[in-house]
Amino acid sequence: MRVIHYAVERYKGKLPEHRLDQYLCYLFFLPIIFAGPITGFPDFLRDLRRRRWDAAVFSRGIERVVSGYAKIVVLGNYAISIRFAQYINDNHPSGTPLGEYLDCLRFGSNLYIQFSGYSDIAIGLGLMMGFRIAENFRLPFLAANIGEFWQRWHMTLTGWCRSYIYLPVAAATRRPAAATVTAMLVLGIWHDVSMRFVLWGLYHGVGIVVWQRFRSIRPEIGDGVLSRITGRLLGTLITFQFVILSFALAKENTPAAAARVYTVLLTGWW
Amino acid sequence: MTWVRLDILGWAALAVLLAWLPPRRTQPHAVAALTLVFLSIHAPLSAAILSLFALGSWALLAHENHPTQRLLLVVGAVVVTLVSFKLGARPQFPTDLGTAVVPL
Structure with a gap:
């Protein structure tokens, strides 16, 4: 995705001046390797050039990482995947309309929580490293x-x-x-x-x-x-x-x- | 491969350290090198593919006024690889988002 973005924008001549090593730093940026977000190259390059140590930003990054882990582990893996799934199985078995509806709700909410949790961790790690990564979910x-x-x-x-x-x-x-x-x-x-x-x-x-x-x-x-x-x-x-x-x-x-x-x-x- | 693993968390912590501890000019390069090592250990195929695409796209699009065919070659190669990769990662989706989407 990021290679296509880079190739098309480069073809259009819309990218600022940059070097190969900066492009490699963009593609091999650990926080966004797993599941995005798909940060644009110009934004990454701007942060690459301007980044400086800021304790407040670093602290915000830690908060964001902790929030992401809490979403994945507490809400996604425990509350939704174990407790909510157990409630559905015990009270509204598969094959009943309410059971099927609640299972759709369980799947959708878990997907959202897991994916936004991953994004929070990536964004938080980015902040801890001096990069502002694009937001991926907004309620x-x-x-x-x-x-x-x-x-x-x-x-x-x-x-x-x-x-x-x-x-x-x-x-x-x-x-x-x-x-x-x-x-x-x-x-x-x-x-x-x-x-x-x-x-x-x-x-x-x-x-x-x-x-x-x-x-x-x-x-x-x-x-x-x-x-x-x-x-x-x-x-x-x-x-x-x-x-x-x-x-x-x-x-x-x-x-x-x-x-x-x-x-x-x-x-x-x- | 997901963020919710202690060893992966260790790699992330190392990346944060490398983002600030080395001399300023080499900090982003240190993080990129760490990512390459990380990928080479956990997903060697991803490391090879991403390296190939990085250098290939740079080489093909390095000069100004490059022909459209070169852009189509890069985009086509990425799309074909991505679809093949997704087909290979199908059994994991959606339980393991990390595996299914590396390299993004």
Whole structure:
């Protein structure tokens, strides 16, 4: 991802003057080797040139690393993967609609906690080393629509897909909807090269296109504070359900198994 | 390979030390060298791939006014390798994010 970013920006002539060793320092930067975030080369180069010891920044880095470990170990590995999973197994077994829904919730929240924990550790280590690494998550489950969700979830990958997939495809086809679906398909395949993640990308891509169409025709909600708060709450609730239900595609091993989960969720309540 | 392992935490601590203790001009290089050693031990294939891409992309795109074919060659090589790597790492996803995405 970072090599493609570098190659394209270099091709466009948009990178500042730099040397080979600085490029190597960018690619071989330990904190972002595991799971990103996908930091841009110009930002890295700026910090490489300007970095200096700052005890306050170092302290913030330690806090961020501890916060990341707490997320992964306490929330992800213990609270969600053990206690919450145990609660679901004991009270709402697989095959019941509530059980399937809660399992989607467990999978999605664990993925978020684990991934944002990894990002926190990387960002914290970066700060401890004098580098400001780009943020990757910004409370995505509070997004009021699916477009906003993707501006808050894995932000650096979304930004990468916007720059190197969405914009070129949109420019070539003049069809933003096709570009959106293509970008989301690539984003899905980035997670795993399998049919379930192709479908997962398609699900989100179609969701964003539908949201964009709805946005252009939706009735005016009104300017009142109460209307706006109600609209935001309703949007957040719908987006949350839409995203949680998408995890059925990601957590099941085959599309057929995911289809069984959706069947239970749609027909099992009555 | 994940951050939640004591030995990996040790590597991270070493990286922080190397980011400040050596002479100022060599600090980032020391961290990069440590990362290469780390990758060579824990994921030698990743170390080789990342080194190859680093030097290859630099060599192909070093001069100004390079042709589009060179850009496509770099991007194509990265995409093909990434897809192959992902296919190989499929059994780990999503339980081991670290393995599935090295090198990013």
